[in-house]
Amino acid sequence: MSVYAFYIFDRHTECIYSKHWTNQQPTNGAIPAAALTSAAATRKANQAADNAKLIFGTVFSLRRMVRQLGGQDDLFLAYRTGEYKLHYYETATQLKLVMLTDTRVGNLRTVLHQIWATLYVEYVVKSPLSPIEHPKGVGVANELFEGGLESFIVG
Amino acid sequence: MQGSDVKVVFALLIINKAGGLIYNRTFAPGLQKLDSNDYLILAGTFHGIHAISRSINPAPASPPPLPGHRKTPTTGIESVESSHFRMTCFQTSTGVKFLLFTSPEQPNTDTVVRRCYEIYGDYVIKNPFYSMEMPIRVEKFDRALGGYLVRP
Numbered sequence: 416m417s418v419y420a421f422y423i424f425d426r427h428t429e430c431i432y433s434k435h436w437t438n439q440q441p442t443n444g445a446i447p448a449a450a451l452t453s454a455a456a457t458r459k460a461n462q463a464a465d466n467a468k469l470i471f472g473t474v475f476s477l478r479r480m481v482r483q484l485g486g487q488d489d490l491f492l493a494y495r496t497g498e499y500k501l502h503y504y505e506t507a508t509q510l511k512l513v514m515l516t517d518t519r520v521g522n523l524r525t526v527l528h529q530i531w532a533t534l535y536v537e538y539v540v541k542s543p544l545s546p547i548e549h550p551k552g553v554g555v556a557n558e559l560f561e562g563g564l565e566s567f568i569v570g
Numbered sequence: 571m572q573g574s575d576v577k578v579v580f581a582l583l584i585i586n587k588a589g590g591l592i593y594n595r596t597f598a599p600g601l602q603k604l605d606s607n608d609y610l611i612l613a614g615t616f617h618g619i620h621a622i623s624r625s626i627n628p629a630p631a632s633p634p635p636l637p638g639h640r641k642t643p644t645t646g647i648e649s650v651e652s653s654h655f656r657m658t659c660f661q662t663s664t665g666v667k668f669l670l671f672t673s674p675e676q677p678n679t680d681t682v683v684r685r686c687y688e689i690y691g692d693y694v695i696k697n698p699f700y701s702m703e704m705p706i707r708v709e710k711f712d713r714a715l716g717g718y719l720v721r722p
Contacts, residue, residue: 419628437630469626476619477650480612484601484671485654492652497645498629515628522651 418568419499419515422467423535423555426509428475430467431552436568474503474513492524506531534563579719580655580671582686583609586703587665589617593706597719601655601671620646620659620667649679658683666690682719689714 423432474491481491493502495518502514504527512527512535538559539545545554580600584593591613594606604612624646635641650657651674658679660668668690670683693711694700700708 435628437628466626469622473619473622473626476615480615481650481652481654483604483608483612485652486602489655490653491650494623494647494650496623496627496647498627501623517629 416520417517419517421515421530421564421568422470422511422513424467424471424474424511424513425549427548428471429550429552430464430471431549432555433463433467434564470501470513470515471511474501474511478503478505492522502527504528504531510535530564530567534560534567538563577676578673578721579676579682580673582671582715582719583613583669584690584706585613585617585667585669588703589614590703592704595712595715597716598721600673616659616669617667620661623647660684660687662687685718686715689718 418436420433420435422430425431477494478491481489490505491503493500495501498518500516500518500520502516502520502523504512504524506512510531512531514523514527516523538557539549539555542554542557542559545557549555578598578600580598581596582593583591586592591610594609624644627644632642646661647659649659654674655671656674656676656679658670658672660670660680660683662668668683668686670679670686672679672682676682689711690706693714694706694708697708697710700706
């Protein structure tokens with residue numbers, strides 16, 4: 416099993432945390448990362464932000480579609496394409512956790528619940544330095560949460 | 571909910587390549603009743619999501635194809651799982667999408683949806699009175715689908 420990416424969206428539809436695990440080589444290996452101009456870096460950051468928005472939009476529409484068809488108590492769990500699988504978990508406070516993995520993975524709802532309960536609640540919600548809301552992701556990506564997530568995913 | 575412990579096919583939707591709903595039929599109760607306008611909106615929304623799901627592919631790029639071989643096209647959403655149902659989507663090479671709504675326990679949904687495509691090919695596409703991309707009103711198609719998907 417390989418995990419590609421992990422996102423957290425808050426109830427204001429904002430992406431407050433995202434992390435990528437890629438083992439792919441840069442396609443144009445000739446250019447070292449240090450040689451990236453600031454323009455290229457900005458473009459890359461914009462691309463990542465756009466990607467997060469696309470993922471949120473997809474999840475939001477599918478969740479609405481599932482509720483419409485299955486009733487108010489139906490929960491959207493996952494979708495799969497030929498290349499990847501997207502897993503979804505929503506807490507009672509409308510915090511949305513999204514994980515992208517390869518297609519050979521079963522149900523990850525319990526895993527996402529565990530990330531929320533043992534990492535997010537412990538290290539972000541209970542952190543005295545963290546604000547209640549996280550505009551632009553302030554206070555989410557602290558050292559303990561990052562380290563915990565890394566060891567949880569990579570093992 | 572009725573049907574959550576039985577293997578059952580709830581509904582079949584066919585979406586044309588422009589995102590319009592051209593066929594919509596319910597085979598067993600289990601999904602919420604929607605009016606035809608909601609089904610049209612749903613089909614259009616899904617058409618959009620399907621296109622987006624192809625562009626957010628996070629998987630590492632596959633090696634370039636051998637000379638003389640075509641690059642395998644990226645597929646969009648193939649199945650959506652929820653706690654009450656599973657939706658299997660099959661897109662034909664001409665862009666028509668077949669959405670099959672089943673209970674989560676139903677096995678071999680991709681075989682079922684491919685068989686629906688065969689029935690569509692036999693009774694809709696081969697019908698000289700059917701105009702492409704238009705809603706499907708073919709009695710034989712209805713009967714063949716009913717014979718295949720409705721439980722006696």
